[in-house]
Amino acid sequence: MNTHAPVFESVAKEDVAWLGTDPIPATAYYDPAYFELEREAVFRRGWIQMGHVCELPEPGSFIRRELEVLKASILILRSQDEEIRAFHNVCTHRGTQLVEEAAGKQSRFTCPYHSWTFGDDGSLLSAPDFEQFNVAKEDCGLSKVHVEVVAGLIFVHLGTPESGMRESMGPLADRMDELPIARATTISEYVYEIDANWKLTYDNFQENYHLRFIHPSTAGQGCGGDNPFGYPEEYGFQGPHRTQTIWTNPETGIPSAVQGVSYMKIGEALAKRDLMIPGAEKNYFALFPSFFLFGNPGTHFSHVVYPISANKSRGVIRLYWVGDDENASERYAREYGMAMTRDIHVEDRSVIERGQRGLESGALKHIHLQTNEALLRHFFNEVDGRVQAYKAELEAQGAL
Amino acid sequence: MSVLPEGYEALEPFVATYAVDNAGRRAEMRGEAPSEVRDAFYAAAQPLLAPALDYLDTKQFADYDSGDKQLMWMMLSLAHVAIAVEIQQEDEERHAHLRSFMPVTRAPADF
Structure with a gap:
């Protein structure tokens, strides 16, 4: 044979x-x-993989990731309404990096410098003596980063996407x-x-x-x-x-x-x-x-x-x-x-x-x-x- | 008095070196222990791998006593050591240097 x-x-x-x-x-x-x-x-101008949804197992879970090539620190979280969101990890007052921990669980993020506090949708919830500023709170939300999940993988885009990651x-x-x-x-x-x-x-x-x-x-x-x-x-x-x-x-x-x-x-x-x-x-x-x-x-x-x-x-x-x-x-x-x-x-x-x-x-x-x-x-x-x-x-x- | 479950006394001399509760440290210990110790551990542990896992599989992790935990960690160390002995062989020393630049930072066994 x-x-x-x-x-x-x-x-x-x-x-x-x-x-x-x-x-x-x-x-x-x-x-x-x-x-x-x-x-x-x-x-x-590209989608960059920065994490996996299993790192955000429940509402309030967050991760911080550094993206050296764009000199960026990114805060990625699962909100109370179960959305995966991403923001620049930068306080909108004077640019202080908001979160130091690599990962954790919280739904509010307070800047250590002047105690500006943000919600998990990025909005500015409170800021001490805010009346002294000449800007509305609505205009002080965290800078959003485009985020997309494909096959459990979290991709972020720091520019203006021409197409979604899944589409590409x-x-x-x-x-x-x-x-x-x-x-x-x-x-x-x-x-x-x-x-x-x-x-x-x-x-x-x-x-x-x-x-x-x-x-x-x-x-x-x-x-x-x-x-x-x-x-x-x-x-x-x-x-x-x-x-x-x-x-x-x-x-x-x-x-x-x-x-x-x-x-x-x-x-x-x-x-x-x-x-x-x-x-x-x-x-x-x-x-x-x-x-x-x-x-x-x-x-x-x-x-x-x-x-x-x-x-x-x-x-x-x-x-x-x-x-x-x-x-x-x-x-x-x-x-x-x-x-x-x-x-x-x-x-x-x-x-x-x-x-x-x-x-x-x-x-x-x-x-x-x-x-x-x-x-x-x-x-x-x-x-x-x-x-x-x-x-x-x-x-x-x-x-x- | 033995710190390991009955039947695993042959592994007692290696508890201090290889009963390590963290994957990153287990990976490091593969290269840190002298080659004679590593080879002796492999020789003692290799025939016990299958029976040890069969024994440990009868229990939930939460029900492990101290001896069970030590035995589990030693079998996990064997996963690293066996690659040195069975795969790398004479290349292991050179390989240990290469591995030092790629630390293990996370494993499910650590939680």
Whole structure:
């Protein structure tokens, strides 16, 4: 009897040729002037993922999030009428940051400076000796920030949105609604800071070309047979967003002792909660500008790269779980899933920093990308298109 | 007197190092303990993982006594230690340095 393992078919050059084939300029990955344009063109004009609804479990729950790229502090809350709202964390009197706590529960927010007090709809409720001012209370509400929830994820927009986040995602929004993240009630998290540009950092996680070299013991087992680099089966493009369909290696070896028990516990925990979603483990969503989601329910993580400067960024990786830990086995399965995922991510950080140092030397004028780095090219095209359009606006205004 | 449930006495020598009540600290302890201690803990705990979870699964978290809690925390530490022993192996020392830049800040087991 002849048995044949499924034959892997790589994405063909011509399938992604529409993205262009020229090398891309290296300066975009370190030039401070380019980064200044990105602040406005990409981040002021885009939806940025800042939290999850499970962090706001009841009326009065709030979180404070810093968005360094726009020098902004954002207060996101669930109001008494169950609305998710977002405001600049800035007292409208003289600009004092209103909330210091990273999270908490309260429905009124009082500025420590002169005791101006705001409600959960942002309105100014009281201010001592307000009669001495020459302004109406109605005109002193907190500055609102556009907020939208998709698949449980909280996105904010600090400018004037041209479209909603869900609208921009097209069918990807419905696909993500089907994943555990949309029902998540609790989170595991690990974070990092990196001396590297946000795009260079993000790019690392958009390609599998490096897997066998940087992750030989961890993710490297996803390479083998007729797919030695572990390339994805397919790439997808949806407006500024992209997806990849991950290839599953049929030749993965027998798990070691604890690994075997751990995988079994992860599987049992998912089955118990009806979270074994067929095909979900193959899905990888990249939402513009800097959000990822891995669909695998057992290690269901998001990864957001927040820019700080042209050569410094912050990464936040979160694994999402549905329901509180029901028993010891589920608690263990979640800890192992987090530890395993982190082991892979930590292997990337230092090599990205090496790339940054190399690019900043100015030794390279251009970066060459191959077929299976198509997502990087699409990403660069989306960023650069916005930067060039914004630059043209500024030039037309005589501001450049 | 044993601090762990009956049948888990083999883990007593590791309680001080690996019965840690916070995921971030458990992740750190994987790299901080000497490799001989880590390997000895793995050797003692690995055969007990499945029975320990079966035993703990018979109880609600709220009903855990002190010994149950210590055993749970040690099994959670094993999740980290096992990756060092089974996956990273000789790369573990280099890997510990890489991990130090990516701290665990939150886990459901901490609540």
